[in-house]
Amino acid sequence: MYLDGSSWTDWLDWLPSSSDMSSLLLAQTGFRLDFGKIWDRVPFILGGINVTLQFTLLSVVFGFTWGIILALLKISNIPPVKWLAAAYTSIFRGTPLILQLSLIYFATPQLTGYNISPLQAGVLTFSLNSGAYTSETIRGGILAVDKGQWDASASLGIPYRSMMLDIIFPQALKNILPAMVNESIALLKDSALVSVIGVVDVMRRAQIVGSEKYIYFEPLLMAGLIYYVMVIGLTSLAQTFELRLRKSD
Amino acid sequence: MIKVENLHKSFGSLQVLKGITTEIEKGTVVAVIGPSGCGKSTFLRCLNRLEVATSGQITIDGVEVTHPKTDILKLRQKVGMVFQHFNIFPHMTVLENLMYAPVKVKRVSKAQAEQKGKDLLTRVGLADKADVYPNRLSGGQKQRVAIARSLAMEPEVMLFDEPTSALDPEMVREVLDVMKALAREHMTMAIVTHEMGFAREVADRVCFFDSGYLVEDAPPAQFFSHPQAERAKQFLEKML
Numbered sequence: 001m002y003l004d005g006s007s008w009t010d011w012l013d014w015l016p017s018s019s020d021m022s023s024l025l026l027a028q029t030g031f032r033l034d035f036g037k038i039w040d041r042v043p044f045i046l047g048g049i050n051v052t053l054q055f056t057l058l059s060v061v062f063g064f065t066w067g068i069i070l071a072l073l074k075i076s077n078i079p080p081v082k083w084l085a086a087a088y089t090s091i092f093r094g095t096p097l098i099l100q101l102s103l104i105y106f107a108t109p110q111l112t113g114y115n116i117s118p119l120q121a122g123v124l125t126f127s128l129n130s131g132a133y134t135s136e137t138i139r140g141g142i143l144a145v146d147k148g149q150w151d152a153s154a155s156l157g158i159p160y161r162s163m164m165l166d167i168i169f170p171q172a173l174k175n176i177l178p179a180m181v182n183e184s185i186a187l188l189k190d191s192a193l194v195s196v197i198g199v200v201d202v203m204r205r206a207q208i209v210g211s212e213k214y215i216y217f218e219p220l221l222m223a224g225l226i227y228y229v230m231v232i233g234l235t236s237l238a239q240t241f242e243l244r245l246r247k248s249d
Numbered sequence: 250m251i252k253v254e255n256l257h258k259s260f261g262s263l264q265v266l267k268g269i270t271t272e273i274e275k276g277t278v279v280a281v282i283g284p285s286g287c288g289k290s291t292f293l294r295c296l297n298r299l300e301v302a303t304s305g306q307i308t309i310d311g312v313e314v315t316h317p318k319t320d321i322l323k324l325r326q327k328v329g330m331v332f333q334h335f336n337i338f339p340h341m342t343v344l345e346n347l348m349y350a351p352v353k354v355k356r357v358s359k360a361q362a363e364q365k366g367k368d369l370l371t372r373v374g375l376a377d378k379a380d381v382y383p384n385r386l387s388g389g390q391k392q393r394v395a396i397a398r399s400l401a402m403e404p405e406v407m408l409f410d411e412p413t414s415a416l417d418p419e420m421v422r423e424v425l426d427v428m429k430a431l432a433r434e435h436m437t438m439a440i441v442t443h444e445m446g447f448a449r450e451v452a453d454r455v456c457f458f459d460s461g462y463l464v465e466d467a468p469p470a471q472f473f474s475h476p477q478a479e480r481a482k483q484f485l486e487k488m489l
Binding site: 148149151152154156171248 | 297299322323324325326328329330332334335336337338339340341349350353354382383384395398399402408
């Protein structure tokens, strides 16, 4: 999909697929790395990138949006609303993500009769969970904006909504961006959890290839490399974005 | 223009304003002075309801600020405010700072707001800084932008909360000059300040606050040469 076959083969040849190198390293155990064995299934594993990216992107967008809403509820002046938002955060931070995922995927059909797809269940869980974490970061970022900015906005007669959207939030974003990049990276990696509800993402595909070929090290190593490259890509993307945000510094 | 009757303000158990009654007539400049912690800034912030009065009544141009049903955002459009720490929007250019509220709040067209913004920048001597971000400006320049930003809303009253207290001494004057020009144009102004020379020169009246009370209210000539209240005498001795 990304490169033509021959270049991939070249690359694999360069890796310790040649018997001399792997046997040199691991001669005593009789263990040999042989990427040639999974070569025909590499496109299949790479195909998981789409699935993983789709999950991550949707979860980041919905989770961030939900986090903003929760943060706004937390800084509101209405005690029951604040309390609810805090209780929500506490529950979602206080229970394992995989439990939440299983509950939503397996319990939703039982509870509502709606047959939730693994993609929907995964994105829903990750968004709900990520919202709980990011809401605290966003709340902190909003409150860290100089109080004078609120005063100035108020004194100009700017309505709350516009103030938040145009004055406070752009400044808060600078404070919270590094934490949001961390959260996106965590989501990208945690997305591997959806393999347990049968989504064929990078992780699941690596496992499938492993069980087809009776070798696990090579496909899992490959999956690891794919995740790592995606994280690096995400990080550099975030750096570019951060530089643009800081043009007024 | 502004009427204040028996204004009280408490923060928890701390009483900051203990019954202020005064009036600011249209086109006049009132300097509010007093030792720190006397409540003068709180008084000013009550006037546009940045602080909600505990009791008492404030009306501006016939509109009751202290009434909970008053459309405060609409009222604030008529009441500009300048702060000690400028509070310029750091993520917008100077011109954007001036254009944002007129476009967003008053629904002025962008072209019109831009023209008005540029005119105002010329007036405060910063025409060449229109497209600069605020962090490139000195304190005095920031404060002049802040004044221009308030004026862009075409307010009828301007409140100044220690506008020169955060400035290096050599920048105080450029800000005071802009304020003097405003006073000459008969802008109604309430100015909390420590600049006694400025108060004496520009103000029509001086209000001296102490421990939450309006202790003395007199024309500057009278106040600075013959203060009546004992506390005002002590204060002036230290200041001058």
